[in-house]
Amino acid sequence: MKQYLIIGSGLVGRLLAWRLISKGHQVSILSSDNKTGTGSAGFIAASMISPATEAVQTEQKVKHIGQVSADLWPKWLAELPEEVFYQDNGTLVIAHNGDESEMARFTRRAEHILSSDDYAELNQEELADKEPQLAQQFDKALFFDGESCLDNRHLYRILTTILTMSPFCDWQQCDEIDSISLTVLEQLSQHHFNCSNDVFDEVIDCRGNGAKADLLGLRSVRGEVIRVHAPEVDFKHAIRLMHPRYPMYLAPRPNNEYILGATVIESDDMSPVCVRSALELMSVLYSLHKGFAEARVLEMASHCRPAMKNNLPIIKRTNWGLQINGLYRHGYLFSPAVITDVLALLEDKVESIQFGELFDV
Amino acid sequence: MKRASSWQVYDTELESRLFIGTALYTSPQIMLDAIKASQAQVITLSLRRQMPSQTESNNQFWQLIQELGCHLLPNTAGCYSAEEAVKTACMARELFDTDWIKLEVLGDSYNLQPDPFALVEASKILIAEGFKVFPYCTDDLVLCQKLADLGCKVLMPWGAPIGTGQGLINPYALEVIRKRLPDMTLLVDAGIGKPSDAVQAMELGYDGILLNTAVAEALEPDVMASAFAQAINAGRLAYEAGVMPKRDNAKPSTPTLDQPIWQQYD
Secondary structure, X not given: OOEEEEEOOOHHHHHHHHHHHHOOOEEEEEEOOOOOOOOOHHHHOOOEEOHHHHHHHOOHHHHHHXXXXXXXXXXXXXXXXXXXXXXXXXXXXXXXXXXXXXXXXXXXXXHHHOOHHHOEEEEXXXXXXXXXXXXXXXXXXXXXXXXXXXXXXXXXXXXHHHHXXXXXXXXXXXXXXXXXXXXXXXXXXXXXHOOOHHHOOEEEEOOHHHHHHHOOXXXXXXXXXXXXXXXXXXXOOEEEEEOOOOOEEEEEEOOOEEEEEEEEEOOOOOOOOOHHHHHHHHHHHHHHOHHHHHOXXXXXXXXXXXXXXXXXXXXXXXXXXXXXXXXXXXXXXXXXXXHHHXXXXXXXXXXXXXXXXXXXX | OOOOOOEEEOOEEEOOOXXXXXXXXXXXXXHHHHHHHHOOOEEEEEOOOOOOOOOXXXXXXXXXXXXXXXXXXXXXXXXXXXXXXXXHHHHHHHHHOOOEEEEOOEEEOOOOEEOHHHHHHHHHHHHHOOOEEEEEEOOOHHHHHHHHHHOOOEEEEOOOXXXXXXXXXXXXXXXXXXXXXXXXXXXXXXXXXXXXXXXXXXXXXXXXXXXXXXXXXXXXXXXXXXXXXXXXXXXXXXXXXXXXXXXXXXXOOOOOOOOOHHHHOO
16 A cells, blocks of 8 residues: 555546545545635536547547547446446537538548548438437538547546545645645645655646646646536537637536537636637527527636647656646546556556656656 | 748848748647748737736746747737727737737628728828738738838738638739839738649749648648748749740750751651
8 A cells, every 4th residue: 555645636636546545545635626626627627538539630649548548437437436427429520501611621630530430421311310409400410439428527526525535535625836846745744644745655746737837838728618408409419510710519418408618728817708709609509409599508617728738648757746737628538548557657567558658757 | 952032021131931820730839840840930920819928827828939939920810990900909019029010900701801991091000100010901902002102011912811722812913913012022911722822922923921721720730831831932932033934836945956857847
């Protein structure tokens, strides 16, 4: 049994803590966020696990890392004491008639980055078969089988309960930690855990955006989402709408709730959703199905995702610990794969690390 | 490889004749690689969504752009009135610390066509305010003359609407502008889809090319950036070298003097 200190309780921090206590280790968590996790980007996210469609919009490596996570999620969720909404019906990619050139561009990139059995072209009849309500507005789609999404807030709630109830986890809230050093760690350990920092076999920094002062090149990319309850709409797939400004994604939740997300803005602006984005998000909802007109807006939220220059995760060794960061808009797509590799590193099973190129250790 | 001659834009000496945009790349790394491969010395960026942070924390994206060491040409993308464009230009001058401004005032949201009337109005105000204006305009000769009369030293008529990659839709109009405004610095801005479009504009005598989508949306942006760098250099060299005039009849390129008569009249 080893003793770990995890700093940060966003998606990576809490998932890692859970995996470590599951393996019989002792974990201390120090975080400036509340235990619900409302300050974390993963709490706001649409939490789609879509290796192929994300790879088309980024690069091939995303598919490889994402596929490892996609295989792990159902196994990990099965270990939880409650069933978390998890839907792997696949993704439909569509565009309005006026935006056909955006669809052509997406298709061209898909041909370049994926293999032809990663997706299928659907005509209106085939689309109607999968998603009847969508076929009322659209006459064709690309279909990516097996892509999934999960209910992130339920996952957060369960992990909070597990970690706060576990005798092997000590979770303390603290002020924001701007910069970490051995001295800072010693003070924090004494203050919050009544012990020396030497007690910990490893310190793992999962602060995300909060780690900017300690991770050169880390930047923020703003995203905005709207969450609605739409009893008249019954979509069973994740949907991506190609749009000239930026791609939109609709992720279903239980009980006719939906999250529509968009916007990739190079900014560390954490202010609320702006009117222009709100208008765009709502008009996209309405354009997908008229039933969204009577939907109730449950929430509009914005957050910033931490990203490195190449928009890929990084696992970095410092003189005080290990940093995991840069999951960008791929928190749910990447975290199981990244955490599995980090666990391999912690257990000295370096040979089983799958994505060595992400490591700077 | 022989390089085309250097040139001046508002008293700034430049080697590269390519201005490149910073939008639409799938990651900053891919953007940086493409800009480096393009050898561009001027990069355009929009104020609205790439702002240096107004909070005390540093905007890392902004730092990445600064690290390139290029001249910055902020633009007023997305403005639909002279007033809005002037306001955006003033903010850009303060934030990016440059008096260069790519003035974009749109008149139609469907094809993002510049509004010539608002463009003239905004140019007048900005020149009076001491800006060095780079107006993004249509290929209308009279509009270009009006902008020149106001004091614009650079004009950037479109090849085709933004992001369409249609190439030079009206090469005749672009050629007329070149001939009628021989001393004006001219760039083709928008509509360039492939390197041969850029070569065509440079062979017409245009001084440079401004583009973004053609590189950013290529499957390999850095490779395409390199293709454009070479094409623009080739087009300029061709212009400097003097393109031969067209003839109606064939003229052999091999001297015929030493050939026997029976071969010549075969």
